[in-house]
Amino acid sequence: MYDLIVIGAGPGGYEAAAHAAxxxxxxxLIEKEKVGGTCLxxxxxxxxxxxxxxxxxxxxxxxAKFGVRLGGSVEFDMPAVVxxxxxxxxxxxxxxxxxxxxxxxxxxxxxxxxxxxxxxxVGDQRYETANILLATGSRPAxxxxxxxxxxxxxDSNSVFALDRVPKTVAIIGGGYIGLEFACFFSEAGxxxxxxxxxxxxxxxxxxxxSTRMLQILKRQGIEFHLSTRVLGIEGNTIRYSADGSExxxxxxxxxxxxxxxPVVEGLGLEELGVDFGPxxxxxxxRGKTNVPGIWACGDVTGRxxxxxxxxxxxxxxxxxxxxxxxxxxxxxxxxxxxxxPEVASVGRTEEELKAQxxxxxKSVVPMAVAGRFLVEHxxxxxxxxxxxxxxxxxxxxxxxxxDASSEFIVAAAIxxxxxxxxxxxxxxxxxxxxxxxxxxxxILGVH
Amino acid sequence: xxTAVEVPKLGNTVEECLIAKWRKHKGDxxxxxxxxxxxxxxxxxxxxxxxxxxxxxxTFFEEGTLVPVFTNLFVIGxxxxxxxxFRPKAAAPAAQPAxxxxxxxxxxxxxxxxxAAAPAAAARASTAFSPRAQRFAEEHNFHPAAVSGSGxxxxxxxxxxxxxxxxQRPSSxxxxxxxxxxxxxxxxxxxxxxxxxxxxxxAAARISGIREKIARRMRESLAATAQYTLNSSADxxxxxxxxxxxxxxxxxxxxxxxxxxxxxxxxxxxxxxDLNAEFFDGKIRRHAEIHIGFACxxxxxxxxxxxxxxxxxxxxxxxxxxxxxxxxxISGSIAVDDLSGATFTVSxxxxxxxxxxxxxxxxPQVAILGVDAIQLKPIRRDGKIEFIDSIGLSLTLDHxxxxxxxxxxxLKVVREKIEKVESICTI
Numbered sequence: 001m002y003d004l005i006v007i008g009a010g011p012g013g014y015e016a017a018a019h020a021a022x023x024x025x026x027x028x029l030i031e032k033e034k035v036g037g038t039c040l041x042x043x044x045x046x047x048x049x050x051x052x053x054x055x056x057x058x059x060x061x062x063x064a065k066f067g068v069r070l071g072g073s074v075e076f077d078m079p080a081v082v083x084x085x086x087x088x089x090x091x092x093x094x095x096x097x098x099x100x101x102x103x104x105x106x107x108x109x110x111x112x113x114x115x116x117x118x119x120x121x122v123g124d125q126r127y128e129t130a131n132i133l134l135a136t137g138s139r140p141a142x143x144x145x146x147x148x149x150x151x152x153x154x155d156s157n158s159v160f161a162l163d164r165v166p167k168t169v170a171i172i173g174g175g176y177i178g179l180e181f182a183c184f185f186s187e188a189g190x191x192x193x194x195x196x197x198x199x200x201x202x203x204x205x206x207x208x209x210s211t212r213m214l215q216i217l218k219r220q221g222i223e224f225h226l227s228t229r230v231l232g233i234e235g236n237t238i239r240y241s242a243d244g245s246e247x248x249x250x251x252x253x254x255x256x257x258x259x260x261x262p263v264v265e266g267l268g269l270e271e272l273g274v275d276f277g278p279x280x281x282x283x284x285x286r287g288k289t290n291v292p293g294i295w296a297c298g299d300v301t302g303r304x305x306x307x308x309x310x311x312x313x314x315x316x317x318x319x320x321x322x323x324x325x326x327x328x329x330x331x332x333x334x335x336x337x338x339x340x341p342e343v344a345s346v347g348r349t350e351e352e353l354k355a356q357x358x359x360x361x362k363s364v365v366p367m368a369v370a371g372r373f374l375v376e377h378x379x380x381x382x383x384x385x386x387x388x389x390x391x392x393x394x395x396x397x398x399x400x401x402x403d404a405s406s407e408f409i410v411a412a413a414i415x416x417x418x419x420x421x422x423x424x425x426x427x428x429x430x431x432x433x434x435x436x437x438x439x440x441x442x443i444l445g446v447h
Numbered sequence: 448x449x450t451a452v453e454v455p456k457l458g459n460t461v462e463e464c465l466i467a468k469w470r471k472h473k474g475d476x477x478x479x480x481x482x483x484x485x486x487x488x489x490x491x492x493x494x495x496x497x498x499x500x501x502x503x504x505x506t507f508f509e510e511g512t513l514v515p516v517f518t519n520l521f522v523i524g525x526x527x528x529x530x531x532x533f534r535p536k537a538a539a540p541a542a543q544p545a546x547x548x549x550x551x552x553x554x555x556x557x558x559x560x561x562x563a564a565a566p567a568a569a570a571r572a573s574t575a576f577s578p579r580a581q582r583f584a585e586e587h588n589f590h591p592a593a594v595s596g597s598g599x600x601x602x603x604x605x606x607x608x609x610x611x612x613x614x615q616r617p618s619s620x621x622x623x624x625x626x627x628x629x630x631x632x633x634x635x636x637x638x639x640x641x642x643x644x645x646x647x648x649x650a651a652a653r654i655s656g657i658r659e660k661i662a663r664r665m666r667e668s669l670a671a672t673a674q675y676t677l678n679s680s681a682d683x684x685x686x687x688x689x690x691x692x693x694x695x696x697x698x699x700x701x702x703x704x705x706x707x708x709x710x711x712x713x714x715x716x717x718x719x720x721d722l723n724a725e726f727f728d729g730k731i732r733r734h735a736e737i738h739i740g741f742a743c744x745x746x747x748x749x750x751x752x753x754x755x756x757x758x759x760x761x762x763x764x765x766x767x768x769x770x771x772x773x774x775x776x777i778s779g780s781i782a783v784d785d786l787s788g789a790t791f792t793v794s795x796x797x798x799x800x801x802x803x804x805x806x807x808x809x810x811p812q813v814a815i816l817g818v819d820a821i822q823l824k825p826i827r828r829d830g831k832i833e834f835i836d837s838i839g840l841s842l843t844l845d846h847x848x849x850x851x852x853x854x855x856x857x858l859k860v861v862r863e864k865i866e867k868v869e870s871i872c873t874i
Contacts, residue, residue, distance in 0.1 A: 392623040419637070420620070421620055
């Protein structure tokens with residue numbers, strides 16, 4: 001009899017399992033594939049190793065601007081890039097496995113099926129438990145486009161096994177996944193076309209930021225087809241319509257980056273009456289599903305498909321199931337798009353504030369106000385935008401484009417999470433010289 | 448230096464406490480923490496302990512006395528010290544005026560201010576706080592209205608305050624909301640229990656003087672009477688025909704349905720005078736004059752203007768009088784005399800579509816008639832089902848003096864008057 005069975009060993013599940021075990025609970029963690037989930041194996045970490053390699057390759061071309069001359073030819077060695085990715089992933093997966101063992105979490109590999117409110121079956125083995133935490137994550141979405149499911153179309157799983165850089169790449173979807181791969185392939189030397197159904201890229205991001213991002217990525221040579229609907233894929237040909245007329249294009253490689261869908265099948269959720277739909281399992285802010293004893297966290301809930309949100313949701317669920325009141329506050333979850341330049345944001349966008357009728361003040365400063373940004377980037381561009389409440393000056397949203405905004409966005413998250421006003425936030429001392437000083441300038445600029 | 452100990456404020460609503468028992472008596476040696484007195488509120492018994500070692504120099508009240516909170520209860524010091532400075536009635540200690548004021552004049556603004564100042568005084572002087580807790584309260588300017596102590600005898604320790612302080616700390620934005628008049632509605636939902644602006648809501652507003660008066664009268668009404676309501680209905684076609692005639696005859700007084708029903712009620716009271724009466728002190732007083740009160744909704748709340756000698760008025764005169772009084776009630780210019788002395792009351796919610804309700808008697812009156820909406824009602828006539836316009840009537844009576852049968856009889860008379868309205872009122 002376990003206190004908790006966690007289904008899925010991604011960043012939602014494994015952190016929750018370890019947290020419960022450290023509380024002295026008897027915990028079983030069931031994973032059908034690899035510990036680490038999407039994030040470690042086919043998501044955050046592999047894509048960042050790819051992007052680091054492509055960035056370095058791209059920087060070699062820029063080295064002369066920094067007074068560094070490279071002799072001979074610079075080549076992008078895709079098998080070596082994949083090999084490095086595997087090494088990094090291997091190290092991290094091993095780290096998680098060790099951590100789980102130390103915490104005292106028991107692990108089982110296999111497909112789990114919930115057979116009762118208090119029992120989970122893996123193969124022939126039945127495990128009894130007081131609580132179940134669903135952390136089954138998500139998989140690449142397959143929209144109803146003819147031909148998109150064919151083997152010739154890559155998705156964000158299979159793309160990591162490429163053995164060479166294609167000459168031309170067509171990416172379906174201009175969200176964060178599509179944009180990161182667009183950036184990678186472009187820097188690695190491919191000609192990239194991005195097809196996006198909506199009139200903007202990175203939907204959900206602050207429009208001023210995503211518009212700037214579009215300009216920058218276009219300048220890097222990526223071609224964007226916005227308000228464009230992909231009609232079908234045949235072999236290497238992609239058929240699409242825009243402005244009422246149809247066209248087609250060919251590419252060595254076609255990548256489906258249309259988003260992610262929660263994994264809810266084969267778990268026995270229907271039989272138990274767990275409330276879920278195509279957008280995931282429904283949960284309360286404390287991680288409860290409608291069925292007592294069954295909890296959920298991460299992508300499977302369809303709330304915020306972000307590893308760090310999953311981790312927090314898992315820990316919140318564990319705390320609540322064992323009597324410690326806790327809740328996740330979605331208002332201050334940072335999100336990053338790891339393109340070059342990076343886009344990092346937390347809190348509400350200007351468009352959201354307008355739609356909600358919130359009166360706000362705003363301040364936008366160029367990244368170049370921070371000396372360090374000029375030092376690091378030759379001809380780089382970026383900006384930080386701070387949105388604050390009109391009446392009390394509480395920070396409502398911070399949106400940045402420019403490297404390395406992902407490393408300091410957490411400061412803004414803390415300000416938002418603690419409802420800090422611009423006057424208090426302006427009292428913080430930021431280290432000099434760092435890019436983060438642009439955030440300080442933007443905060444001080446809110447009048 | 449002598450130390451005075453006050454009656455602590457033991458809850459938001461507690462204004463005075465009963466001295467249940469003196470455990471120590473004048474002249475006894477006491478040590479810090481020893482229980483000196485037991486005091487009671489309407490809810491529970493509490494112990495008041497000595498804050499310091501010394502001699503119990505004076506106990507100011509007898510057992511069984513009700514004492515306002517923050518009034519000095521006893522004094523501890525060295526034998527021979529003068530305690531006159533602490534005597535409650537003479538030189539008043541700092542907190543006493545607030546308590547006295549609250550007790551004598553429960554006006555709108557005063558209690559709010561008193562309760563804001565009160566916890567500070569409690570933290571400073573109450574025996575319920577340990578010295579370190581008192582210091583913490585002072586240092587952090589933190590004086591919660593209620594805090595449960597984990598120390599001996601419910602004594603509040605520094606740790607109790609510290610925990611509460613951290614659990615209640617508002618974010619800087621929430622603090623600004625609080626300063627702008629909002630108050631904490633929920634547990635802190637932020638990091639480590641921090642209070643966020645989403646945990647706040649509009650501060651509870653004290654009800655207006657007139658609302659307070661309505662509230663008291665309604666409570667008294669329910670407490671002092673044995674109310675029950677009879678529901679019936681009358682054929683309203685006569686009322687509607689008269690009304691149509693009034694409308695057609697332009698220039699005359701605009702007699703409406705409510706005026707007509709009030710008129711019919713007056714006529715019914717003439718037939719059944721038992722209900723035109725007041726009951727108090729075990730005595731019934733019947734009135735020869737009929738002064739009709741009518742419930743009137745105004746921007747300041749419910750008021751009940753009174754039409755004097757309504758039995759002497761024609762329907763048109765009654766209508767004019769009602770409108771005149773209602774206008775003055777709504778504009779706030781009505782005289783106090785026009786709001787008292789009713790012998791019977793009519794309350795009309797029919798124009799809101801109410802089909803039946805329970806009007807509350809305005810004591811010492813013994814009945815009130817509620818007028819409901821006009822609705823279609825099926826009746827059987829000559830073996831056929833027909834629909835007629837029917838007006839609902841809800842009569843609340845005080846069963847102490849009016850039993851069901853006489854009440855129903857009056858209602859029947861009202862019904863008959865309404866159905867014959869064309870013959871009793873001339874337009």
